[in-house]
Amino acid sequence: MSEATSGTRPTLEAVAARAGVSRATVSRVVNGGAGVREALVLKVRKAVEELGYIPNHAARTLVTRRNGAVAVVIAEPELRIFSDPFFERQLRGISRELASHDAQLVLLWVEGPEDHERIVRYLGGGHVDGALAFSLHDDDPLPGLVRGIQVPTVFGGRPGWTAGADEPATPYVDCDNRGGARDAVRHLRALGRSRVAHIAGPADQTSALDRLAGYRDELPYEETALVAQGAFTEESGARAMTELLDRRPDLDAVFAANDLMASGALRVLRERGLRVPDDVALVGFDDMLPIAEATEPPLTTVRQDVEGMGRLMVRLLMRLLDGGPGVEPVVTPTALVRRASA
Amino acid sequence: MSEATSGTRPTLEAVAARAGVSRATVSRVVNGGAGVREALVLKVRKAVEELGYIPNHAARTLVTRRNGAVAVVIAEPELRIFSDPFFERQLRGISRELASHDAQLVLLWVEGPEDHERIVRYLGGGHVDGALAFSLHDDDPLPGLVRGIQVPTVFGGRPGWTAGADEPATPYVDCDNRGGARDAVRHLRALGRSRVAHIAGPADQTSALDRLAGYRDELPYEETALVAQGAFTEESGARAMTELLDRRPDLDAVFAANDLMASGALRVLRERGLRVPDDVALVGFDDMLPIAEATEPPLTTVRQDVEGMGRLMVRLLMRLLDGGPGVEPVVTPTALVRRASA
């Protein structure tokens, strides 16, 4: 492939010498070659090829203050989600978009407080141009840390805090949780259901709160009592469903804040001999495919474009990095996907 | 926290000025402070604190030629496995061990040939000190690429190629697939089973081949015909089981090359009305928990310490980076886990 002079790697200098030009010219060619005579470009390219030259990253970063890498900060809780199609898809969107911007993805995996110092040092040390973080729990110390350092960051999911009046708005990407929830409930009511229950997600996550709010938007206040607390897991969905049934045996519809809980609810419904959707109509949220399509009956649910949201996070960050001020949060639309459960 | 002089970040120079010492001294303190008078150390530490100084990574790398980051190269096929607890656990082991070495994990996610150039440029550009790669398929071009660049690399899983006579041995970490398979078959025979079938994994993966070899080790040649080809998926396990049953309705034991295929096989066995383990004893491989314990009956299987293997990969790489030559492959032991299926 090249005279991989196995010792030290060739530098710009070496290429310049070989091509018989100055370092500056080589640098120009390597960086696009704009404004360099064609003949020289060719000569330099040839030298680069022959020497197997690859620009030294650190040196370049030192002067440009850019390093073409973006950190994705994930905290332990999200990691559980690794096996979760949800996170994988978001990460995939991020990775793809990053690649198209020729940027690298650095995974910062935070397992506990003992990792914080390392993370801060890393983010602050200029290893990356920016960061992508997820704001799952209100009490997660991470967002605060990231804000402490002055590193451009875009969040996945609406953060639970509100920026101070003087601070710029926190850029984030989230789907329209509230609107999606409204659609779900409206759909259920359009089906003629009048006792619509809700299985809510954890109260410290904005996505859960927003979905709950959407549910309430669509119902007269007194019906709102039909809410049971879940934790976004299959198991918790089953428990919540049991509780709901005990409280209101005559309920005829359920909107679960995610598909996992919906599938748990479905299990209980079946065990109790209730038919879905005939006796109880059921709508989930996420359209997490392996789950939503595999249940019996398949779930009617609210789809969010997870991969697209990942890509969007990157685009937002890039805009932020290009000094573009006024980067506003982005809320992506959801879509009701009708299957058999409602 | 500090006088985060919001403009540019403080440099070594600034700290030196504030502490009234030279840059060299600050550098020494920042890097451990060996051989610096206690009083000065304190002064410098104070200045660092007050200024919120964080060393510039690029500058440091430029001179030390080390950057405290390690790339994990994963190709698309492995990514499927992301939703697979297996890969997550390995990655977790890697991440943990890396953290304990104060190194960062850079995720290189290769989706196709179009990414190769970028990867090579990245690995060659000195962004990372070394790389961790997985050698799943024989025809995967990635290992070759990685070898092309001169970047220290440790593989997960025994690579399918053999190093040239002059080349140093390829360092890798793998579990004792062959030995584990032997244990599985021996266990089945100890149970008195005499017609032991095998559901093999893809022929282009060394783990599958090694397990197949282990199976053959334990059986007289003529019984060896009881092998059906699978693809490490639940579905393929079911298909293979069907085929096996058609060929030898009287088989009394099955060793599947992984738990996923074992669960597929189990499904078919049950559908055919065969009792496990009474009629057919079944052993899997991996001890992938969510699967192995959830089946009915739970799977007897061969456990490998996936997280430990991840950690080991990092340790091996670190030794490689420390210039230690003669880094040999590591094969970790497996253990038969008895549950109810055999």
Next chain:
DNA sequence: CTGAAAGCGCTAACAC
């Protein structure tokens, strides 16, 4: 034990 000085490899003004 501490400081001065010389780069690491590259880019970006600024001349020519």
Next chain:
DNA sequence: GTGTTAGCGCTTTCAG
């Protein structure tokens, strides 16, 4: 167009 010249922020001999 192309070359010259300063650094980017840090570590590391080498003197003192």
